[in-house]
Amino acid sequence: MSFINPIFLFAASAALLPILYHLIRKIRARKVKFSSLLFLKATPKALIRKRRLRDLLLLVVRALILGFLAVSFARPFIPRESIPLISQVQDKSVVILLDNSYSMQYRNFFERAKEEAVNIIDNAGNADEFAVVVFSEEPQQVSRLSDDIALHKNIVVNAVTVSNRITDLYKPLRLAEEILKDAKHNEQQIVLISDFQSNGWSSQFENWNIDQSITFVPIKIAEEEVTNSYINKFDLKNKRLGDAVAVQFGLQVGTQGTIIEQVKEVSLWINGKEVDRKMVEEEQSHQVFFQQMDLREGTYQGYVTLNEDNLTVDNFNYFSFMIEQRPSILCIDGSTEFSQSNAFFLENCFYMEEQSIYDFSVGRKDFLTPGLLNNYDVVFLTNVSSLTNQEVTLLKEFVEKGGGLIISFGEQVNLEQFSRNLIDLGIGSLGERIAVRTLELSNAIIGEVDLKHPIFSVFAKSGTGDIFRPKFREYVKIIPDTNSAVIGKYDTDDAFMIERILGEGKILVFTSTFNTEWGDFPVNEIYLPFVYQVAKYVLASSEMENSFVVGGTVPLHSEPGDEWEVNAPGENIFKVTIDETGTGYFRETEVPGNYRAGHGNEQKYFSVNVEARESDLTSKDEAEVYTAVTRSINKSDNEMKLTNLSNILEEEKNQKLWRYIMLFIIMLFLFETFFANRKVEAKSK
């Protein structure tokens, strides 16, 4: 038996002893000298004996009354562990957090974690309640707080699977706290079963610790020595060589763990075939490069893979890429003569015979027909006097579908009419033609560009200000529309280049000429890279992002209401419907691999990979985890004491032994009163 206020027992002892002494004295016969026994007779011994027995009994009863009174004030209770046949464990509410991030795929970690969870559930008390939460990047409560042990066990054994996601330990702990707010027992626990990866601990733990009333139980699933190799980085570069493209696959192999093991080899698979295999050399910082030359137009999906180890999911990196037909450029030049025309200089830039990256053609305005335009990816519209409404419409449609339109000027341009064309295209209105020398007594140069813009970014790397060298004698002033943006200016502060994004394509307006008519740009060394950057830029928007991480969202674009069918790894097929904004989102990216989405004749290919940082299996030990969650090792002792005190008070409150003791005291008191006075009453009779 234990007591809430044991001090009462000591106090009672101090008070009880003299009383007991007095009572004991009463039993024994006092020896007294008396003057004379003349008037007295000895009481019969039998009566004396009877009286002594009675006094002794009364002594015991009175001592019991005092003793039990003290015990009652001391508030006794019987600790559960002292009661036989009663469960030693107090009823509690438990949230089990089960780590199912992909690091738990290491060997049999996840199976062991499930066994731990099942073990905890199996050892539950009769009234214990549980909730199960699995977590990786996001926590997911798979069973609600209840005492249905069979259900929880079934879910853990059969329904819970490991994921391919990374670890975040903060969110599940917060969720567990929230769940326990509805707990019905005072004793509350959060059991965290995990490999306690170091990467799973964010800076959020610095500003938070678990509620002190909750017992935190970390269970680590780990091994003393871990080995793991994985693909840390992967990139893909392609280079067009005429109709063919050369693709370089570069990857870095990471090795982490307590024992670093050499990775033996890496394989490259494309479209289901192993195309190359290489050894990994430590001297080369574990970097491996593959090259595939002469890839033609088509879609390619594949992966690079390491030899098998204890964690295989991070040994693969999937990729998807498309090699399109060589881009075609149409140059419509309004010049009357080819020689020294814009087309002349542009053709000289783009045409490299078989090595040409682009297929360059020169045409006239009558090429602006739907049938012809669809054969091209980029249109240079240079020195054209004006456009008809139909031609404007055609060009707009061309751009909206993903084409690139680059407009420049010259002597043939009818400023008034062309201004209306530009307004229709949403570029802006034309101002006057500026003869710079007349105004400034010198030529204009490019005075200001956005060096972060893809067109000009290559010039920023040179660091020599090459972009500012070309001189321009004349240009056309443009007042840009609100839908267009000035991406470069002359030193006269007039627009040098204006951009407008229209649908899936872009329109660029260069306010001077691509020939030497209005400046010396074509003879400047930056002319060639500039022209290539411009062409490349207007072509880039057609490319879809094709690499995602597990759990990522893949956007699909088409007409509202369209339904796409997505083929996922494992021969799973999903449907995605495009919403009114023209976008549908595919979210079933839990499995790493190559995916294919199709709608009608349109196909899109993309790849999903795990995040490499989860492959670092460095972990914290249980003590570190406990400290990180509870914030203090010493505090846990106090927390335990507080929890114990709370449990003790609850137990005493439940048992209420003091009531029964008081009842017993009252009965004793009644007995004592009756018994002590019984002799007197008899005598009265």
Add this chain to the structure above:
Amino acid sequence: MNYTPIKGSPIRFIDPEILSRISNMELLARKIVEGFISGLHKSPYKGFSVEFLEYRPYIPGDDPMRIDWKLYARSDRFFIKEFEDETNTCCHILLDISNSMEYASMNITKFQYGSILAASLAYFMIRQRDRVGLYFFDNQIRERIPAKSTQGHLITILHSLENIRPGTRTSMGRPFHELADSIKKRGIIVIISDLLEEPETIIDGLKHFRFAGNDIIVFQILDPFELTFQFKDIVELEDMETSERIIIMSDEAKEAYLYNLEQFRSILKKECGLLRIDYNILETNKPLDYALFQYLSKRSVRK
């Protein structure tokens, strides 16, 4: 434990417990007597008077306090007033010194109380110019101080009272008879005892005194506990004289004890009444004034 004075009487009383602390017997006796007399003069005392008898010429050695100055003023001669109580009475004080007299439930034993009473009486008697004798007895006469009336004799009496030690068992028959035979001249016999003996023995002795023509005053001195028997629970009592022991249940024995005591007192009272003996019970927690009053009353009747 103060004596409750006679209703309406302003007599001062002295707590016997306080008196017991005064070791000087003479001082003690004087204090009691003078206090008594002082109180006596202030009260409209009824039933007692000291009457004027006659004048006689002053003889050197007489107490100058007794000179009647009014008569001197008239006659130019010294005369002494003689009162009725100035007759030369012989008093014998018998003090019980048996072991039972040593009993005390408070701070004063029955013997101490009896001694103070005897001293006070002797002091008072000699002051009245009576002759006083003192006899200590238990189962026999232990010490005799024959009656005299001088101041020096008083000193002797008081000294003996201070120094006497308790005796043994009580047996009044022999000492009473012995003394009754030895006293030739009739006088007043004052018996101070707890009388814890068979009543027949006591009565027999008293009869002998009475038949010799003596006036007898009996003071039975008892402790309050002896009169009320306030013991609790089981008690083992030991007789102070015989060392006999008995175990009693107090609440059971009390009733019988009180009954027996009452019976004893009734017998004594009745027999004393028949013999015209003053029988008085004194409790050791009561003042001594009452005893003195009893004595004086007896003297006046005798005259």
